[in-house]
Amino acid sequence: xxxxxxxxxxxxxxxxAVKGLQQYILQQNNAAxxxxxxxxxxxxxxxxxxxAVASPLLHVVHAPEVIGYHEHPTKALKEKTNSSIAVxxxxxxxxxxxxxxxxxxxxxxxVGAMFSIKALEGVIRPTIATITPQMSGNISLxxxxxxxxxxxxxxxxxxxxxxxxxxxxxxxxxxxRIGLVNVGAEEGKGNMLAQATYPLLKNNKSIHxxxxxxxxxxFTNKADVMVCDGFTGNVVLKLxxxxxxxxxxxxxxxxxxxxxxxxENYGGTPVLGVAKPVIIGHGISNAKAFCNxxxxxxxxxASDVCGKIKDCFSAL
Amino acid sequence: xxxxxxxxxxxxxxxxAVKGLQQYILQQNNAAxxxxxxxxxxxxxxxxxxxAVASPLLHVVHAPEVIGYHEHPTKALKEKTNSSIAVxxxxxxxxxxxxxxxxxxxxxxxVGAMFSIKALEGVIRPTIATITPQMSGNISLxxxxxxxxxxxxxxxxxxxxxxxxxxxxxxxxxxxRIGLVNVGAEEGKGNMLAQATYPLLKNNKSIHxxxxxxxxxxFTNKADVMVCDGFTGNVVLKLxxxxxxxxxxxxxxxxxxxxxxxxENYGGTPVLGVAKPVIIGHGISNAKAFCNxxxxxxxxxASDVCGKIKDCFSAL
Numbered sequence: 001x002x003x004x005x006x007x008x009x010x011x012x013x014x015x016x017a018v019k020g021l022q023q024y025i026l027q028q029n030n031a032a033x034x035x036x037x038x039x040x041x042x043x044x045x046x047x048x049x050x051x052a053v054a055s056p057l058l059h060v061v062h063a064p065e066v067i068g069y070h071e072h073p074t075k076a077l078k079e080k081t082n083s084s085i086a087v088x089x090x091x092x093x094x095x096x097x098x099x100x101x102x103x104x105x106x107x108x109x110x111v112g113a114m115f116s117i118k119a120l121e122g123v124i125r126p127t128i129a130t131i132t133p134q135m136s137g138n139i140s141l142x143x144x145x146x147x148x149x150x151x152x153x154x155x156x157x158x159x160x161x162x163x164x165x166x167x168x169x170x171x172x173x174x175x176x177r178i179g180l181v182n183v184g185a186e187e188g189k190g191n192m193l194a195q196a197t198y199p200l201l202k203n204n205k206s207i208h209x210x211x212x213x214x215x216x217x218x219f220t221n222k223a224d225v226m227v228c229d230g231f232t233g234n235v236v237l238k239l240x241x242x243x244x245x246x247x248x249x250x251x252x253x254x255x256x257x258x259x260x261x262x263x264e265n266y267g268g269t270p271v272l273g274v275a276k277p278v279i280i281g282h283g284i285s286n287a288k289a290f291c292n293x294x295x296x297x298x299x300x301x302a303s304d305v306c307g308k309i310k311d312c313f314s315a316l
Numbered sequence: 317x318x319x320x321x322x323x324x325x326x327x328x329x330x331x332x333a334v335k336g337l338q339q340y341i342l343q344q345n346n347a348a349x350x351x352x353x354x355x356x357x358x359x360x361x362x363x364x365x366x367x368a369v370a371s372p373l374l375h376v377v378h379a380p381e382v383i384g385y386h387e388h389p390t391k392a393l394k395e396k397t398n399s400s401i402a403v404x405x406x407x408x409x410x411x412x413x414x415x416x417x418x419x420x421x422x423x424x425x426x427v428g429a430m431f432s433i434k435a436l437e438g439v440i441r442p443t444i445a446t447i448t449p450q451m452s453g454n455i456s457l458x459x460x461x462x463x464x465x466x467x468x469x470x471x472x473x474x475x476x477x478x479x480x481x482x483x484x485x486x487x488x489x490x491x492x493r494i495g496l497v498n499v500g501a502e503e504g505k506g507n508m509l510a511q512a513t514y515p516l517l518k519n520n521k522s523i524h525x526x527x528x529x530x531x532x533x534x535f536t537n538k539a540d541v542m543v544c545d546g547f548t549g550n551v552v553l554k555l556x557x558x559x560x561x562x563x564x565x566x567x568x569x570x571x572x573x574x575x576x577x578x579x580e581n582y583g584g585t586p587v588l589g590v591a592k593p594v595i596i597g598h599g600i601s602n603a604k605a606f607c608n609x610x611x612x613x614x615x616x617x618a619s620d621v622c623g624k625i626k627d628c629f630s631a632l
Contacts, residue, residue: 135565146499149507183462183550191465191547215554219562231507232548234499238531239555246535246559249451250573257566 001032003297004097006084007039008066009104010285018047020290025055036097038063038084063087073107089116092276099297103281113271113278122313126273127159130237133260136221141167143227146234153196156227162272163225164207169305179213179223267292276306317348319613320413322400323355324382325420326601330355334363336606341371349614352413354379354400379403389423405432408592415613419597429587429594438629442589443475446553449576452537457483459543462550469512472543478588479541480523485621495529495539583608592622
């Protein structure tokens with residue numbers, strides 16, 4: 001297995017990326033996982049030396065350019081073909097790596113995912129998901145969290161299936177319970193999108209739909225996968241992340257439950273519905289976040305979740 | 317001043333409504349405020365006696381019928397003309413009371429507000445707002461929180477003005493900062509609704525627009541009024557309420573900040589853009605919630621916020 005990681009993406013890269021690699025190597029002992037560190041080679045080599053990060057499984061791939069946060073995604077990817085993100089997608093598309101991770105320009109990551117490795121056949125719109133910590137101890141998935149701000153019912157119906165397959169193969173949930181994010185419990189409630197989506201989910205034989213869930217149900221283990229448009233999902237994601245800020249403000253950030261709201265424990269946001277594993281990190285990713293993204297990438301490759309999604313969609 | 321309160325609305329009515337009245341009378345000493353207690357007279361009288369709630373300012377108005385939670389709002393209001401909600405709106409429409417409070421059937425309250433006392437001239441869609449506790453200590457307003465699940469840009473533009481006037485006259489904020497709930501900070505971000513709303517808010521000379529706010533900004537005192545469609549707002553409102561549940565789950569519900577997320581401190585949800593003050597309570601309203609709704613009603617009447625909204629919209 002070969003995993004590629006953009007060493008230059010994120011506010012605290014490449015230092016935190018190197019530290020994340022160090023954490024990953026310490027806890028991971030699978031000799032079959034090669035890590036390709038993509039970025040400015042001299043900088044990466046010197047940081048790896050400085051932090052005594054060494055392993056025969058580490059390979060540095062030189063990519064001298066960096067796509068900045070405020071660059072236009074499509075334009076930057078086209079012009080900066082030697083940037084770490086562009087090189088990562090070239091390696092992914094050519095099969096030299098099996099998964100690609102970056103905490104860099106989110107737009108460029110999404111454009112790269114859609115145009116270098118492409119959406120799977122039958123998938124109208126790829127999506128991005130995040131995990132949410134449930135009070136019961138387990139985790140649920142929220143999808144879409146910002147890739148598709150405007151959605152149609154058929155998009156949400158597909159997000160439900162994509163989320164269901166991810167929950168099954170990555171989160172280990174048998175027969176995941178799918179909930180539609182809505183403003184009331186009963187069928188018929190909601191805006192036009194939710195009203196039109198409900199019957200599609202209800203009649204979707206590939207998922208286990210349990211009905212509507214409301215804002216108060218995000219952390220109460222009511223559903224394993226919570227489906228909504230990317231506008232609502234992004235607002236909820238950022239609000240949920242701010243719960244950790246509130247805890248910090250009150251001096252209780254070490255509470256084991258509030259800890260779980262810290263972005264670093266998420267392990268990045270997977271892009272679902274594309275041919276290969278792509279994981280997008282938070283701009284402020286620290287060592288732990290990078291380490292968790294590497295672990296998630298390994299899991300996504302090992303479980304062949306993308307292949308399973310492909311099979312499921314082509315059988316529909 | 318005459319305030320009407322539905323004694324029969326809410327899961328714990330009429331008992332908690334009576335206890336709320338008791339709390340209100342103990343802390344309020346304005347001899348000019350008459351309270352009209354609307355509901356089944358015998359029940360109310362006996363509860364008032366039992367709890368020794370007595371004041372020459374209390375008046376019981378007999379309304380033998382009750383509109384249940386699951387009744388169809390329009391149908392119930394039409395058929396149950398002797399219900400506490402129907403009687404409340406009759407009194408409000410005829411001018412016998414100046415404000416009406418109920419924790420009963422929300423739909424019936426909204427239908428009553430729109431059809432008995434009507435939207436103010438120029439207001440396309442009345443809205444409902446809730447307050448959100450800021451970490452800085454002050455409070456902000458979130459609007460719409462569920463009345464209008466599907467919105468157009470011109471609706472959001474009006475919600476901004478309605479919220480601004482409410483923040484000024486009820487929350488005491490001079491020149492309230494208006495933020496558009498969105499998925500990114502920059503202009504141009506968002507779904508089609510947010511993208512189209514941004515320029516309207518930017519060019520609205522009657523408000524002080526400060527740009528987009530994201531999910532992480534709900535409690536960071538970035539804006540005094542946060543504007544969104546009622547679907548997003550309702551999801552956020554219920555998620556924010558669940559922050560108190562999380563605190564309770566972790567045994568820190570007595571933390572002074574988390575306390576502020578408890579619905580009972582909200583004092584109910586005002587309907588904005590209608591001719592007279594209408595306040596809708598949470599279905600689980602307890603004594604404190606009823607007391608806070610009475611205090612809010614008093615403030616809304618004393619400040620003549622509805623008259624000020626009327627003047628502002630007719631001058632546009």
